[in-house]
Amino acid sequence: MTTAEQTNPKEATGSPPDRGEVLLDVQDIAKNFGGLRAVDHCSLTVRRGTITGLIGPNGAGKTTVFNNITGFIAPDSGRILFQGIDITGLRPDQIFAHKLCRTFQIPREHGSMSVLENLMLVPTQQIGEHIWNAWFRRGAVRRQEEQNRDKALEVLEYLELTHVQDEYAANLSGGQKKLLELGRTLMVDPELVLLDEPAAGVNRSLLKRIVTNIRHLSSERGITFLLIEHDMNTVMNLCDPVIVMSEGRKLVEGPPEEVRSNQSVLEAYLGGQYAAAES
Template identity: 70%
Template sequence: MTTQATEDEGLHNKTSRSSGALLLEVQGLVRDFDSLRALDGADLSVREGTITGLIGPNGAGKTTLFNVVTGFHLAQAGRVIFNGKDITNLPPHRVFQHGLCRTFQIPREHQSLSVLENLMLIPPGQQGERLFNTWFRPGAVRRQELANRDKALEVLEFVELDHLHDEYARNLSGGQKKLLELARTLMTDPQLVLLDEPGAGVNPTLMHRLTDNIRYLNRERGITFLVIEHDMDLIMSLCDPVVVMSEGRQLMTGSPEEVRRNPRVLEAYLGGQYAAVEG
């Protein structure tokens, strides 16, 4: 492919991404923890088909934003609109049912279960959860379990953890647990995945695998991503657009190059006004 063709393709991709439908819209979120205002009228939008980055100094409110959007914390003001529906303050399982999934800074695997079992727990509406079905419809329960197992093995193969499917999840390395977190989200066929510091504690080899997976899922399966990450090289190479938060609200949104050149972003990172309370 010629250089000009590559540039044209990149321009086409950026244009199509910037014109995607609005998938997530955060409007004026407020959240206090005692005397600390973690979110102070936070706004954010994510368009369908993008890998959107979310950056900011420690204490800017990024993880709190994730927690409010996904129902782990309640908003005290503001709204969360996902796919045209108001999901503000829905409990996490209801947010999950809408096709919005998230991972955590510290993976939350079921340590006493195998890698495969961790994935098979995820699909909603499992018939085996009802006593009636286990007694009177065992065939249907068994067929669904086999289908879930086949899908789980396919997902594990995709993230290259299939050789560890019988291993206890607690025995995985930090990077492997991050891959398992991503694999668990894929069991739901999500529209939007919120990734909270996927690169933290991950060695370069596994990080390369993880970012390749994210790009593939975005490009080939149409999954949209919103990514919190402190590794600026990773954000700048993976994400477009990039949203910058400061003091509980949005500071700016732009391309990686625009963010890199913005003096307000530099001031927010180097101004020294942040305590390392929450990332």
Template identity: 85%
Template sequence: MAIQTTPTTSETAAASQDAGPSGTARGGEVLLEVRDVVKAFGGLHAVDHCSFDVRRGTITGLIGPNGAGKTTMFNNITGFITPDSGTIRYRGQDITGLRPDQIFASGLCRTFQIPREHGTMSVLENLMLVPMRQKGENIWNAWFHGAEVRRQEEQNRDKALEVLGYLELTHVRDEYAGNLSGGQKKLLELGRTLMTGPELVLLDEPAAGVNRTLLKRLTSNIEYLSRERGITFLLIEHDMNMVMSLCDPVIVMSEGRKLVEGSPDEVRNNQSVLEAYLGGQYAAAEG
């Protein structure tokens, strides 16, 4: 979808609402719209009439305490569960209730808090498995169109090797994925999303279980992909140093609802956020 050069009145108003302190809107057009989404499990409303936007070109942070509804919201967006009510739009299209594979095929991908690699396959094979509608998946193509199957496999292999080189994982390409460290598995998860050519990537706690060296590389990769390849990110994270240095805007959820949205400085200096979610660490630093 091309970015409109002449916004409508409603788009101008929305951009004004999302403007930073300088009055300049963060990011471009709205890529993901979450509107009044509700998801309950029994009597517990994990997501309770929650609404927010993710604009093209941003790295948007989604924070809040355990139980705030962040991962449930990710599951609603990516089709792993269906909202009880509300709508979710991606690139202007209603994706509410679509299957995960349908949403994945549209260019919206996610990673998981606990990586879901195929442990008994090599790192390279994990990446080559990702592209959809591979000709070799059909036994008739393998028998009667072998040349086309081999050509596509070579293309997927070349792309996978390119991704591994970018992520600095080439040295473990033939290693079983299950033998990787926690940080390497997080990089592999990111690599799997890159095999699809995504527009929007949802990252679920990318810093969890990652040592500081690999975390620095992961953060640099996210920044590069956003800046140079135009990929938009929405990430859940409890590492506040990572969020405050990487994300703009930052959305805070509480009890299933959006509590606050703003720049890192605005969120960092919001009293309710300081008291409830940041444990005073930034307030203490500024005091």
């Protein structure tokens, strides 16, 4: 396959599906770390209502793109638009305030706090954070805390975690911590959630629950998802479209069945497992 063919997704797999308006528009971003170019003028879009998969080999630049989008690392060049607003270079908390949230491959729970407290901590602009409100607006502080608690309990019930609500978060299993990470994003009614390897280190039973929750949140609550994942069964069964990255650039984009049947993707990124299954 020539370089020109590799960098033209429409020639490789057809036009990506038109699911709705463009929610996230990553325009020609680049990021260098010393002499290493981790992201090389990458452009991609995420349309509202989709569960978009982002795959590629280790070192393809996927996590750096996530970090650029969510403000953990600013790109050296290019622009990132979310709902038409330029969020390039904003701090993570500013991007979070736009209802763009993320989870991490290794969950970042507050281990010394309970599961319920982890969720109640998430909402922004809590009036109880200011000491004078705790002194002079106790009623307002209490009402807001009750609202946050009610919402947290609703999220825990949705994720089937109510039985561990009073457990220290550090004591949860790996899969339960992934569910808790997802629950924390739900506390702010997000528009877009970026999931970094939600299947990593999760047993099959809990993974099935995570996948089911993602599907329901997309279809029932209208939340859009962009996820990095190395579990190809999860990607192919959950995501549409699928974006493939290589060497910091977008290589291919399309529906999962087209990406799955693309020979260059099969050989370079799926390790031959699907090629063997179809031979």
